[in-house]
Amino acid sequence: MTQTPRQMKLGAFLMATGHHVAAWRHPEVPANAGLDFGHYKQLARIAEAAKFDALFVADSVAAAEGDIASRMARSDHFEPLTLLSALSAVTERIGLIATATTSYNEPYHVARKFASLDHLSSGRAGWNLVTSDAAAEALNFGRTEHISHAERYARAREFHQVVTGLWDSWEDDAFTRDKASGQYYDPAKLHVLNHQGEHFKVRGPLNVARSPQGRPVIVQAGSSQTGLELAAQTAEVVFTAQTSLARAQAFYADLKGRLARFGRPADALKIMPGVFVVVGRSESEAREKHEAFQDLVEPQVGVALLGRMLGNFDLSGYPLDGPLPELPLTDSGQQSRQKLLTELAGQENLTLAQLGRRIAGGRGHYSLVGTPTQIADELQAWFEQGAADGFNVLVPHLPGGLEDFATHVVPELQRRGLYRTEYQGSTLREHLGLERPTNRFSQPL
Amino acid sequence: MTQTPRQMKLGAFLMATGHHVAAWRHPEVPANAGLDFGHYKQLARIAEAAKFDALFVADSVAAAEGDIASRMARSDHFEPLTLLSALSAVTERIGLIATATTSYNEPYHVARKFASLDHLSSGRAGWNLVTSDAAAEALNFGRTEHISHAERYARAREFHQVVTGLWDSWEDDAFTRDKASGQYYDPAKLHVLNHQGEHFKVRGPLNVARSPQGRPVIVQAGSSQTGLELAAQTAEVVFTAQTSLARAQAFYADLKGRLARFGRPADALKIMPGVFVVVGRSESEAREKHEAFQDLVEPQVGVALLGRMLGNFDLSGYPLDGPLPELPLTDSGQQSRQKLLTELAGQENLTLAQLGRRIAGGRGHYSLVGTPTQIADELQAWFEQGAADGFNVLVPHLPGGLEDFATHVVPELQRRGLYRTEYQGSTLREHLGLERPTNRFSQPL
Ligand SMILES: Cc1cc2nc3c(=O)[nH]c(=O)nc-3n(C[C@H](O)[C@H](O)[C@H](O)COP(=O)(O)O)c2cc1C
Ligand SMILES: Cc1cc2nc3c(=O)[nH]c(=O)nc-3n(C[C@H](O)[C@H](O)[C@H](O)COP(=O)(O)O)c2cc1C
Numbered sequence: 106m107t108q109t110p111r112q113m114k115l116g117a118f119l120m121a122t123g124h125h126v127a128a129w130r131h132p133e134v135p136a137n138a139g140l141d142f143g144h145y146k147q148l149a150r151i152a153e154a155a156k157f158d159a160l161f162v163a164d165s166v167a168a169a170e171g172d173i174a175s176r177m178a179r180s181d182h183f184e185p186l187t188l189l190s191a192l193s194a195v196t197e198r199i200g201l202i203a204t205a206t207t208s209y210n211e212p213y214h215v216a217r218k219f220a221s222l223d224h225l226s227s228g229r230a231g232w233n234l235v236t237s238d239a240a241a242e243a244l245n246f247g248r249t250e251h252i253s254h255a256e257r258y259a260r261a262r263e264f265h266q267v268v269t270g271l272w273d274s275w276e277d278d279a280f281t282r283d284k285a286s287g288q289y290y291d292p293a294k295l296h297v298l299n300h301q302g303e304h305f306k307v308r309g310p311l312n313v314a315r316s317p318q319g320r321p322v323i324v325q326a327g328s329s330q331t332g333l334e335l336a337a338q339t340a341e342v343v344f345t346a347q348t349s350l351a352r353a354q355a356f357y358a359d360l361k362g363r364l365a366r367f368g369r370p371a372d373a374l375k376i377m378p379g380v381f382v383v384v385g386r387s388e389s390e391a392r393e394k395h396e397a398f399q400d401l402v403e404p405q406v407g408v409a410l411l412g413r414m415l416g417n418f419d420l421s422g423y424p425l426d427g428p429l430p431e432l433p434l435t436d437s438g439q440q441s442r443q444k445l446l447t448e449l450a451g452q453e454n455l456t457l458a459q460l461g462r463r464i465a466g467g468r469g470h471y472s473l474v475g476t477p478t479q480i481a482d483e484l485q486a487w488f489e490q491g492a493a494d495g496f497n498v499l500v501p502h503l504p505g506g507l508e509d510f511a512t513h514v515v516p517e518l519q520r521r522g523l524y525r526t527e528y529q530g531s532t533l534r535e536h537l538g539l540e541r542p543t544n545r546f547s548q549p550l
Numbered sequence: 551m552t553q554t555p556r557q558m559k560l561g562a563f564l565m566a567t568g569h570h571v572a573a574w575r576h577p578e579v580p581a582n583a584g585l586d587f588g589h590y591k592q593l594a595r596i597a598e599a600a601k602f603d604a605l606f607v608a609d610s611v612a613a614a615e616g617d618i619a620s621r622m623a624r625s626d627h628f629e630p631l632t633l634l635s636a637l638s639a640v641t642e643r644i645g646l647i648a649t650a651t652t653s654y655n656e657p658y659h660v661a662r663k664f665a666s667l668d669h670l671s672s673g674r675a676g677w678n679l680v681t682s683d684a685a686a687e688a689l690n691f692g693r694t695e696h697i698s699h700a701e702r703y704a705r706a707r708e709f710h711q712v713v714t715g716l717w718d719s720w721e722d723d724a725f726t727r728d729k730a731s732g733q734y735y736d737p738a739k740l741h742v743l744n745h746q747g748e749h750f751k752v753r754g755p756l757n758v759a760r761s762p763q764g765r766p767v768i769v770q771a772g773s774s775q776t777g778l779e780l781a782a783q784t785a786e787v788v789f790t791a792q793t794s795l796a797r798a799q800a801f802y803a804d805l806k807g808r809l810a811r812f813g814r815p816a817d818a819l820k821i822m823p824g825v826f827v828v829v830g831r832s833e834s835e836a837r838e839k840h841e842a843f844q845d846l847v848e849p850q851v852g853v854a855l856l857g858r859m860l861g862n863f864d865l866s867g868y869p870l871d872g873p874l875p876e877l878p879l880t881d882s883g884q885q886s887r888q889k890l891l892t893e894l895a896g897q898e899n900l901t902l903a904q905l906g907r908r909i910a911g912g913r914g915h916y917s918l919v920g921t922p923t924q925i926a927d928e929l930q931a932w933f934e935q936g937a938a939d940g941f942n943v944l945v946p947h948l949p950g951g952l953e954d955f956a957t958h959v960v961p962e963l964q965r966r967g968l969y970r971t972e973y974q975g976s977t978l979r980e981h982l983g984l985e986r987p988t989n990r991f992s993q994p995l
Contacts, residue, residue: 129727129734136727136734140669140759142639166658168719168757175737181725181759184666190635191670194587213611213690214655221629224585225636244753245658274613280626282574282581287848289574289581292620308689312613314585314626403732 114495159200200533202231228317228532274310337363381467407461559940604645645978647676673762673977719755782808826912852906
């Protein structure tokens with residue numbers, strides 16, 4: 106195999122009407138996109154034509170509700186595993202990353218559904234393992250309050266062990282299906298997990314053969330110390346919100362530096378910061394496009410979004426033209442974001458409403474508003490200067506924003522040799538340059 | 551609307567290589583069908599071209615394993631919700647019925663995934679609500695033994711309440727999505743469930759809008775007294791195994807007779823017995839086809855299947871040429887089947903191996919081996935003589951057996967005016983002649 110130059114990875118982060126909180130109000134955006142399969146099919150085709158590595162779908166198992174939620178397009182959307190299963194049937198090569206929480210799920214169901222998706226898609230499944238940032242989820246699963254941060258991560262760690270153990274229930278060649286002898290599988294290649302731990306007791310085996318990728322790709326997005334340790338040990342892709350090149354470099358060095366302790370090479374994990382992109386033919390056109398969305402943000406909606414980003418705070422009691430109030434630290438792991446936004450508000454002397462408006466599009470992700478060249482320059486800088494292996498691309502509105510990125514930015518990256526012009530492999534692991542894991546139970550040859 | 555004559559309903563019960571336990575060994579059958587999406591796509595297209603009401607997929611959340619299981623094609627297959635989601639993208643009209651157990655699931659997840667499938671498919675989803683017949687499932691969900699029969703049904707009843715309550719979280723017109731005013735939904739049309747019961751505490755609301763069918767169609771298959779009561783109260787389709795016209799008539803009259811007590815008209819529930827069908831151009835050709843599968847049955851495999859049908863018994867210690875041993879009644883609700891098979895073995899003086907061979911295809915469902923005319927005659931008799939509203943069709947092998955039924959039996963039923971020649975409606979409810987349920991929270995106009 107000839108060594109190809111390092112190229113960046115791209116995820117298309119799909120979110121109904123788009124990432125901008127007011128996108129649904131824009132005349133070009135179908136307001137009912139969240140439950141329109143035709144819309145998602147179109148997005149998948151745009152992203153696949155542009156050779157994206159994967160589609161990425163976030164999740165929450167609770168509905169946004171209340172007076173302000175009724176003014177946001179956040180409460181009705183497809184469930185990610187059913188959506189990506191449907192999309193697997195109308196795509197060929199692009200990866201399919203669905204989010205599922207370890208806090209309010211059973212590992213057997215999660216292992217099984219992702220293995221099934223990996224088979225349906227011939228090896229294109231990824232699991233974004235999250236611990237749930239929405240405390241409201243707890244109330245839908247028999248609890249009166251959210252599981253604590255520490256406990257969520259302890260549970261996540263064990264959950265991951267169980268799921269990967271179940272994925273290894275069958276060796277790759279366990280199913281002999283020999284019509285003549287009548288042997289369907291070789292019993293010596295079946296491994297019963299018999300897991301008994303602090304949080305879970307799961308016998309196994311899984312009723313799905315080992316999947317094309319061996320195991321679906323593990324994606325994570327936590328950024329606390331506990332979250333980073335879990336990622337260093339188990340994640341293959343990390344999705345993260347970083348607000349400057351310097352911060353992203355520090356994050357990258359820190360996380361990659363942790364892998365050796367777990368006996369993993371640094372490139373066994375790909376770091377893909379989120380980046381919010383608004384593309385224009387000129388810089389001023391891009392800014393105008395962006396402003397068109399910003400002007401649709403109702404101040405109280407921006408402030409509500411801000412409260413949620415800071416850790417499930419209700420900021421509706423504070424004056425819109427006053428400063429960001431001092432907030433207590435919460436258990437939902439948003440400390441670093443609080444610090445960041447407090448600094449920003451202080452530096453630029455922003456009111457609460459202004460700060461809300463500021464985060465209405467990228468929600469704390471790095472924002473790029475400019476020409477294809479300007480955007481490619483920034484992505485290249487991050488990629489070449491130790492800040493990123495690739496990016497999870499957020500756009501203000503869908504499908505328009507994704508079309509813009511695919512038509513204008515991707516070709517510019519390709520011209521620079523920074524991005525593939527054709528898929529080389531057929532699985533998500535192959536796109537990402539990740540090895541196919543060996544079965545923990547297999548005998549070395 | 552003009553009144554059309556009553557026509558029968560047909561479900562295509564899909565099962566990997568087919569329902570015959572030895573189907574996978576047959577030269578015409580792809581042995582790896584259980585995890586081949588192309589195979590299922592083909593099945594869906596055959597069934598849709600023949601205007602079947604629905605595809606039906608059974609389920610278990612545990613793998614068949616052990617020496618005998620290693621000789622059956624039962625341990626690797628797609629998970630139903632992911633599979634049917636994928637099939638929704640490559641079909642247009644046919645219903646999609648997935649099985650999910652209430653014993654080892656959380657109602658929020660089940661409500662959400664089926665609502666999502668109903669949106670993905672524009673109103674074609676059905677939920678086969680089962681209470682789990684495989685005791686092994688318990689061990690994959692933190693338990694050391696199966697939940698008892700009584701407790702499983704108590705849980706199922708409450709589970710159904712929660713799921714349908716969540717499906718009604720939003721009134722049909724709750725999502726106004728008014729770009730000008732900025733109102734995305736009308737808060738007065740959102741209903742928080744706040745369920746607190748014996749088994750579940752679920753706040754809601756669901757994060758999926760009310761689905762095209764209002765609620766996915768509820769299918770059930772239990773046949774104990776408790777099971778029948780639950781069905782009379784909540785099911786819209788009942789799938790059942792009946793071994794003779796007389797028995798099927800008694801079952802039909804009994805179950806339909808129970809509906810009035812719950813204030814439901816008799817046609818609010820459709821009864822669809824399973825029927826195992828082998829089609830030939832002549833009766834002898836059909837018999838030969840059937841024998842070709844029977845000859846592939848290893849005696850110990852047939853006996854193992856028998857043991858499972860009788861209620862998770864291990865019969866491997868009994869002589870193959872001896873009689874069916876007396877078995878204790880178990881908790882898994884197979885009493886009626888035990889009685890039936892004991893009678894059959896006695897009447898015909900069958901050995902254990904012979905009885906195993908007898909049930910190797912239809913697994914206790916009514917078996918029809920003959921010409922299209924003979925098969926249509928029987929189906930017509932059941933349909934017209936108060937035994938069935940339609941049938942869930944099981945075939946020995948796939949895709950061949952389904953192709954046979956679609957090509958030869960369906961046209962014969964159509965000629966007789968007993969079956970549709972075109973879909974009239976677009977949702978599963980419309981196919982089945984079931985009303986769209988009103989939202990429990992809506993104000994009558
Ligand atoms: C970029 C990013 C994306 C995330 N996506 C989700 C999501 O889709 N669903 C979810 O429940 N939690 C999501 N989370 C929350 C994390 O799983 C985690 O619960 C939270 O960040 C707290 O953990 P930490 O303190 O380690 O960051 C996300 C977090 C980040 C930083
Ligand atoms: C025709 C038929 C099909 C069934 N399909 C399933 C199934 O796919 N998965 C499952 O776990 N249980 C299945 N069951 C089991 C029932 O849900 C129920 O648990 C079992 O029949 C015991 O209840 P009963 O005593 O009311 O019959 C099925 C039962 C029948 C009769």
